[in-house]
Amino acid sequence: MKKRKMLWSVICLMMLTLAGCGGGGGSTDGSNDGGGSGDGDNTLVVGMASDLKTLDPHHGYEVYGNMVYYAMYDYLYRSYDSSTPEASLAESHEMDDAQKVHTFKIKEGVKFSSGNDLTSKDVKFSVMRTKNLKSNTSHHTENVENIETPDDYTVKFTLKEPDAAFLVKLANNSFAILDSEVVKEHGGTDAEDASSKDTAEKWLNANSAGSGAYVLDKWKQNEELSLTKNDKYWGKVANDKVICKEIPDVNNQIQMLKQGDIDIALGIGVDNASQLKDQEGVKIKNYVGSTTTFLLMNQDEKIGGPMANPKVQEAVRKAINYEELLKISGDKAVLPLDIVPKGFVGGLEKEKDYQDLDEAKKLMEEAGYKDGFEVKFTVANFDTEGMSWTTLGQKIKDDLEKIGINAKIETSEIGVVIDSYREGKEAFLMMHWHPDYMDINNQLVFLPGDTVGERAKWMDTSNTKMAELKQTIQTESDETKRKEASEELQKLLANDMPYAFLVQHPKVLAYRDNLKGVNYYEVQKINFQDVGIN
DSSP: OOOOOHHHHHHHHHTTTSTTTTTOOOOTTSOOOSSOSTTSSSEEEEEEOOOOOOSOTTTOOSTTHHHHHHHHOBOSEEOOSSSSOEESSEEEEEEOTTSOEEEEEEOSSOBOTTSOBOOHHHHHHHHHHHHHHTOTTGGGGTTEEEEEEEETTEEEEEESSOOTTHHHHTTSGGGOBOOHHHHHHTTOOOSTTHHHHOOOHHHHTTOOOOOSSEEEEEEETTTEEEEEEOTTOSSOOSOSEEEEEEOOOHHHHHHHHHHTSOSEESOOOTTGGGGGTTOTTEEEEEEEEEEEEEEEEOSOHHHHGGGGSHHHHHHHHHHSOHHHHHHHHOTTOBOBSSSSOTTSTTOOBOOTTOOOHHHHHHHHHHTTOTTOEEEEEEEESOEETTEEHHHHHHHHHHHHHTTTEEEEEEEEOHHHHHHHHHTTOOSEEEEEEOOSSSSGGGGGGGSTTSHHHHHTTOOOOOOHHHHHHHHHHHHOOOHHHHHHHHHHHHHHHTTSSSEEEEEEEEEEEEEETTEESOOEETTTEEOGGGOEEO
16 A cells, blocks of 8 residues: 555544545554554455454354454365365374265374364364354354264264255355364363353354364444454465454445545445546456345245235245346346245256236235235345445335335345344345355255244245255255256246345455455355465
8 A cells, every 4th residue: 555645644634533544544654553554564444334243253254254264264275266275284184985075184283372272073073063052153064973083183973964055155154173172271172052152242242262274353333344364374475464444335445445544445336436437546446246135025924914925925025126137236137936046056047038027916906905005124234245235225216116115215234134033023125145055955955944034923834845946956066966956946936935036246356556465255254364465
């Protein structure tokens, strides 16, 4: 990041309360006050608007979680720019003929930031802790039946059934490796009663117990997180410190990037990117993202009311003008047919003219709501890849009015909405979904009785064809058969689900041109340790 001119430093000191300075002005003694590498030190500053709720990787389930967990913790495998996982601490991998037993040799000589050696017992403790916490991430470990540690550097997983995505799952934060000794000292446990007895999350929100490239310096939720280089890390780290600033206003991110107060802006949308076109000192990269916004309609009549009616749900899907959604979402936006985004095996897309108002009105009449009804429509004050949910919400409201549904928008902070959504309390809401790992198996959580299905109170698992397709996708190693099952499942769901999938959002990454090694990955976003500062 370029040094600021003295005049600008003086102005910022006089205007600290203004968002344009963001607390990032240089201090008078020439040291850096958390505003980035502007004074020549080796600090990377990232501007974002995150939904981060915890720094305990075994509890974390938010979009930006893995970006931080990847920085502080190690994994057997990591995921980068494809669905093929790359070995990290795993030195070798063997699988038995039944595809249920996975044996790994792990890297020797790795130390946690505490100085303790990372061994197989830490891998076992970490996975069993996630499994027994019964937290948001626990479903990723449910298929693990047993873990053995024949020696300090061998780990053997026995699965209940074959899992075609097992190595990909190992790159998810639910499998982050924690220092078992330190976590136990601070209330952690991997015992079966961990869900009620483990108290380590509070400590992990203020400290780190990993062997990753960075250790936690401090975190103030909704404001700022700072990480410092882990001197005991076994790999290479291109910078000494990372500061993540919560900057909810996209225009503030743009201004601070222009001024050099942040190095990377993660909240820039397709529309906002035009403000940075040809901007000196700034580079822009465009990606097809995998984050999808969707509508959830509660299947429990006591909660969802009319939204629980399958014909109403289908009417909602038919009433939306998807072509206009594409236009407002920008270049590289995609219309997924339903639960499988573009880039995942068998992913199908909607036609732009999917909207059919006549059919939607007919469905409303068949459901007994010819004259329509009123419903609360919960929309968080949040953005997905720079696209405001309230903007999308208003678009949905306008479309639904054409078939008699008066969706009364009620806004709230993202943390409040997420909690209510996870508890299955919302009748009708907008939400987004970002894959925990880059495999179609991750999308099966939308099916009845699974994680998101439960949030929609969709609990009827009697559809044998759906169950059969789910099983094939989960366990089949033949990608052709998985693709066929994926496509069939999507077509089956298209008219029989309590959701309306809206748009798969494009991703814009904007950063200062004096950075090197900047790339955006769907799972971990920015791999901090690769980013060098000139």
